């Protein structure tokens with residue numbers, strides 16, 4: 001389990017809780033928790049420690065040794081403590097891991113972009129399917 005911690009996109013802000021492996025695909029699911037104790041409101045930049053709720057993000061990550069890797073990251077929503085801010089609740093950001101609302105990690109997106117730029121949409125899509133990713137030509 002310690003080995004998997006070294007492959008995290010951001011080992012400073014994520015802690016591995018557990019993982020499970022599906023032999024039939026093969027597919028590794030790794031569950032992480034954010035270790036941030038506070039987060040900055042994206043609208044007013046004020047820091048907050050007051051937690052509103054928690055939820056789980058599912059992010060597709062780079063494959064490891066021809067095994068799909070999915071990160072399930074437990075993140076929190078915080079109350080914005082600035083009374084003049086229009087944003088009452090916000091989700092903590094993990095800028096080294098994934099963009100807000102993204103379903104793929106930044107490093108996977110970067111790799112897919114490189115395939116798309118080198119090969120174009122249709123050829124790039126064919127190659128990444130062979131590598132185990134599902135991306136349309138128009139997305140690339």
Ligand SMILES: [Zn+2]
Nearest residue numbers: 041044080085
């Ligand atoms: Zn705010």
